[in-house]
Amino acid sequence: MVPVPIIADSCRKGKQVTDNLLIRRARETDLAALIALFAADAIGGHADTMADEAFEDYLRAFHMIDASQNEQLFVAERGGEVVGTFQVLFNRTLTGRGSLSMIIEAVQTRADMRGQGIGAQMIGYAIEEARRRDCRSVQLTSNMARVDAHRFYERLGFAKSHFGFKMRLK
Secondary structure: OOOOOOOOHHHHHOEEEEOOEEEEEOOHHHHHHHHHHHHOOOOOOOOOOOOHHHHHHHHHHHHHHHHOOOEEEEEEEEOOEEEEEEEEEEEEOOHHHHOEEEEEEEEEEOHHHOOOOHHHHHHHHHHHHHHHOOOOEEEEOOOOOOHHHHHHHHHOOOOOOOOOOOOOOO
């Protein structure tokens, strides 16, 4: 049986969310801007870097995400510039009678663009896609140090419902 791609045509082409914000699938040509967004994140602790020797790692990961049937990487573009990004993953489990859920990861808005509603539009876009895919729930995790982000997610309707645990292997 051939898997049915989960990527909607509207996701490939992008969607004009407001008059000046386009949310679309990320392209390889967006990679430098995406790396810069992650490298500028002082709270994340992911060791992202603009160092030339790291580019191949990012490029390899981008191609794996782009080829996945269960992952999608998006950018928010304004005036031809990447101003935000987020990634979604679709997860089907036996719990919930085999339900599908969406996990939102790596939400970033460029520092000079925060407070302009870009993050809310990106999350709204993800939720719309989750509904289109008939997901039972949308979930995300946020670093405990991101108190402002927690308030942001709660304003969008997310509720704190679980404790998360992480084990670093590298």
